[in-house]
Amino acid sequence: MAYDKFTVLKSSAVPLPIENVDTDQIIPARFLKATKREGFGDNLFRDWRYNADNSPKADFVLNNATYSGKxxxxxxNFGSGSSREHAAWAIYDYGFRCVVSSFFADIFKGNSLNIGILPVTVSPEFLEKIFAAIQKDPKTELEVNLDKQTITLLSTGEHESFQINGYKKHNLMNGFDDIDYLQSMKSEIVEFAKNKV
Amino acid sequence: MSKTPSTLFDKVWDSHVVRKIEDGPDVFFIDRHFIHEVTSPVAFLGLETRGIGVLFPERTYATADHNTPTINQHLPVADPLSANQLKALEQNSAKYGISHWGLGNPKNGIVHVVGPENGITQPGMTIVCGDSHTSTHGAFGAIAFGIGTSEVEMVLSSQCIMQPKPKKMRINVNGSLSKGVTPKDVALFIISKLTTAGATGYFVEYAGDVFRSMSMEGRMTVCNLSIEMGARGGMIAPDETTFNYLKGREKAPQGEAWDKALAYWKTLKTDEDAVFDAELTFSASEIEPMITYGTNPGMGIGISQLIPKASDVDGGVATFVKALTYMGFKEEEKMLGKKIDYVFIGSCTNGRIEDFRAFASIIKGRKKAEHVTAWIVPGSHIVEKQIREEGILDILKAAGFELRQPGCSACLAMNDDKIPAGKYAVSTSNRNFEGRQGPGSRTLLASPLVAAAAAVTGYVTDPRELMN
Incomplete structure (x- = not known):
C-alpha cells in the first residue's frame, strides 16, 4: 500500500513515557476484525484512551489537547508482543509518521518501516532530554532528517544520529516498498525454489 | 563447502538466501507459509490492488483459529465481523488454490498446533506466519518466525521476505528438571531472567540436557515463548525424538523421500566450535514451577517466592508500579494463596495432548473449586479426539469441567471467551498484557499443572502439594 514519502519531518511530539508498550495496548485484539485497512487510528491505545462506556479518559495523553504532532x-521496548501490523497501521492512521524510543521490538520495527513509519532509536539519555523538553514546553519541536539520519531538539539544537540500513532508507525516501523489489526478481526466485522441498 | 564452524541457525538461514542486498536485508526464501483469518485479508487485498497473484499456493496453508467460537461451531458464527473474516479466508484460499482448514474441517485448529501434527513442519525449513508465536515450529530445527501483513503479501506474491539476518544466542539449560517443573516453567524462568527485551535482535538456539530429554510438545512450548523474551524465534536441533515424532505423519516425507530427508536432517546441528553472539547457561535445579504477577511475561517468579520490590527490578519504577496497580498486587506479597476466578488451559503454547494429560493428572479424583470458571480448549480437533480417546474427557467431567472446541480462544479474547474486568485468570497461554484476555482482565501465566492446582483449590497453589 502506498505511503507518504519520508524526507524531513519537523513537528511537535506526543510523549508516552511508559516502558514495554506492547501491541495489545497499541490496538487490542478485538479491534482486528476488519478485512480492509481502514479506521484503525480510532482505536489506537483504545483501553488507555477510553473508558468501558467509550468516554475519553481525561488523563491519557491523546486526550490532552496540550500535546499534538506527528x-x-x-x-x-516499544511495540513488543504480537506481530499484528494493525498496530503500525493504527499509529499511521492516527497521523503519526515517526516513533522515537530508546529501544524497539523487532517485528514492530519491521512492520513500521514496511508501511512508511520511521522508527528512530535514540540513546536513553537523549530520550530523557526529549521527554524533559516536551514537559517544559509541549509545543517544542523535533526535526527528523532521514537523509542525514539525525534527530534534533530544535529548542536547544541538541541532536543525535540514528541507524537505518541504506535499502530501507532509500525505500522510505521514495515511497517504494519491498513487493516492487521482489516482483522484479521473480524469475530468480522461481529458479531458486526448484531446489527447495 | 566452507570449513568454518557454523551454527544450526546459520546452516538453515544461509541455504535460504536468494540474494544479499548490500547495506540492506537478505532476500529470504520461505518453504512453508501459514495464514489465518486475522492477518491475511489485507494482504490478499494488496495482491488484488496490484494485480498480482500467488506464486506458489502449494507452499501456503490456511486455518481459521483466532476469531472462531469454541462452542457450537456447527452454527453460523454470530459476530458479523468475525464471520466476514472467516469468509474472506475461505474465499481467498479457494480463489488462489490454497489448502484451507476452516471451521468444521477435521484438521482445523490453532495454526501452530495443526502445522506440526500434520507433518507440515519439518527440520531445516523456513516457516513464517502472520503471528508472532510462529516461533513454535523452531522445535523441529526449523527457522520459524512471525511476520506482519505486508510480509504476508510478500510471501504470497514471491515466496520471499526481506530480512536482515539476526544475531545468534545460545541458551543452555543443563541438569534434570525437578518434580512438577514443566517446559512452560523452563521458558517462563528464562524470560524472567532475560526480560521481555533480553533477546531482541537475536535468534535463539536452545541446547543442553533439559531440551535434549524434552518431548516434541515440550520443545514446542519452549520455542513458542521465544518471542516473549524479544527473540524473533528459537530453535532446537533435530534428533531421534524429532524424527520419531514426524515419521508417518501425513505431510512428512515417505519411503525414499524419507530416507533422503533424514540424511539431511541429521546434518542440522551446531558445529562444536561455532561462535554465538551471546551465550547463557542455567541449571535445571534453579527452576521451580513458575507464575507471573505482572503485565508482561518477564514478570514471573517461582511459585513459592515473593513479588519483588520495584527498586530491585531493572527498568522503570513507574512502569513496574503501574503493572502491580493494574494487577491489584503489592510488592513483597506472596503469590501462593491468592484467590483466582478463572482458569484457561489451551492456546498454541499449552494446547496439546501432553498439556491436557498433565492437567488431568492433578484433577483426577478431585473437584473443580466452586467459584472457579474453567475454559478447557484443545488446540485442534486432533487434540480433542485424543482427549476423548484417552479417557481424559471422563476425568474432566467427573471433576466438574467441560471441554470446549478448538481455537485460540481466551488467549487473545477475540471471540466471546473474555475474562471479565478485574477478574484473575490462571492461564496456560503466553501473554499477561493489560486487557489481553478481555478488557480489564488480570492474567497469571503458568503451566498446566499450576493451572490444574488452581482450578481445584480456587487459589494459587503449588502443584507439587497435589502430586503423588
Whole structure:
C-alpha cells in the first residue's frame, strides 16, 4: 500500500513515557476484525484512551489537547508482543509518521518501516532530554532528517544520529516498498525454489 | 563447502538466501507459509490492488483459529465481523488454490498446533506466519518466525521476505528438571531472567540436557515463548525424538523421500566450535514451577517466592508500579494463596495432548473449586479426539469441567471467551498484557499443572502439594 514519502519531518511530539508498550495496548485484539485497512487510528491505545462506556479518559495523553504532532515519543521496548501490523497501521492512521524510543521490538520495527513509519532509536539519555523538553514546553519541536539520519531538539539544537540500513532508507525516501523489489526478481526466485522441498 | 564452524541457525538461514542486498536485508526464501483469518485479508487485498497473484499456493496453508467460537461451531458464527473474516479466508484460499482448514474441517485448529501434527513442519525449513508465536515450529530445527501483513503479501506474491539476518544466542539449560517443573516453567524462568527485551535482535538456539530429554510438545512450548523474551524465534536441533515424532505423519516425507530427508536432517546441528553472539547457561535445579504477577511475561517468579520490590527490578519504577496497580498486587506479597476466578488451559503454547494429560493428572479424583470458571480448549480437533480417546474427557467431567472446541480462544479474547474486568485468570497461554484476555482482565501465566492446582483449590497453589 502506498505511503507518504519520508524526507524531513519537523513537528511537535506526543510523549508516552511508559516502558514495554506492547501491541495489545497499541490496538487490542478485538479491534482486528476488519478485512480492509481502514479506521484503525480510532482505536489506537483504545483501553488507555477510553473508558468501558467509550468516554475519553481525561488523563491519557491523546486526550490532552496540550500535546499534538506527528511524532510519538515512547519509553524503552516499544511495540513488543504480537506481530499484528494493525498496530503500525493504527499509529499511521492516527497521523503519526515517526516513533522515537530508546529501544524497539523487532517485528514492530519491521512492520513500521514496511508501511512508511520511521522508527528512530535514540540513546536513553537523549530520550530523557526529549521527554524533559516536551514537559517544559509541549509545543517544542523535533526535526527528523532521514537523509542525514539525525534527530534534533530544535529548542536547544541538541541532536543525535540514528541507524537505518541504506535499502530501507532509500525505500522510505521514495515511497517504494519491498513487493516492487521482489516482483522484479521473480524469475530468480522461481529458479531458486526448484531446489527447495 | 566452507570449513568454518557454523551454527544450526546459520546452516538453515544461509541455504535460504536468494540474494544479499548490500547495506540492506537478505532476500529470504520461505518453504512453508501459514495464514489465518486475522492477518491475511489485507494482504490478499494488496495482491488484488496490484494485480498480482500467488506464486506458489502449494507452499501456503490456511486455518481459521483466532476469531472462531469454541462452542457450537456447527452454527453460523454470530459476530458479523468475525464471520466476514472467516469468509474472506475461505474465499481467498479457494480463489488462489490454497489448502484451507476452516471451521468444521477435521484438521482445523490453532495454526501452530495443526502445522506440526500434520507433518507440515519439518527440520531445516523456513516457516513464517502472520503471528508472532510462529516461533513454535523452531522445535523441529526449523527457522520459524512471525511476520506482519505486508510480509504476508510478500510471501504470497514471491515466496520471499526481506530480512536482515539476526544475531545468534545460545541458551543452555543443563541438569534434570525437578518434580512438577514443566517446559512452560523452563521458558517462563528464562524470560524472567532475560526480560521481555533480553533477546531482541537475536535468534535463539536452545541446547543442553533439559531440551535434549524434552518431548516434541515440550520443545514446542519452549520455542513458542521465544518471542516473549524479544527473540524473533528459537530453535532446537533435530534428533531421534524429532524424527520419531514426524515419521508417518501425513505431510512428512515417505519411503525414499524419507530416507533422503533424514540424511539431511541429521546434518542440522551446531558445529562444536561455532561462535554465538551471546551465550547463557542455567541449571535445571534453579527452576521451580513458575507464575507471573505482572503485565508482561518477564514478570514471573517461582511459585513459592515473593513479588519483588520495584527498586530491585531493572527498568522503570513507574512502569513496574503501574503493572502491580493494574494487577491489584503489592510488592513483597506472596503469590501462593491468592484467590483466582478463572482458569484457561489451551492456546498454541499449552494446547496439546501432553498439556491436557498433565492437567488431568492433578484433577483426577478431585473437584473443580466452586467459584472457579474453567475454559478447557484443545488446540485442534486432533487434540480433542485424543482427549476423548484417552479417557481424559471422563476425568474432566467427573471433576466438574467441560471441554470446549478448538481455537485460540481466551488467549487473545477475540471471540466471546473474555475474562471479565478485574477478574484473575490462571492461564496456560503466553501473554499477561493489560486487557489481553478481555478488557480489564488480570492474567497469571503458568503451566498446566499450576493451572490444574488452581482450578481445584480456587487459589494459587503449588502443584507439587497435589502430586503423588
Amino acid at each position: 511524532i510519538l515519543v515512547a519509553g524503552k
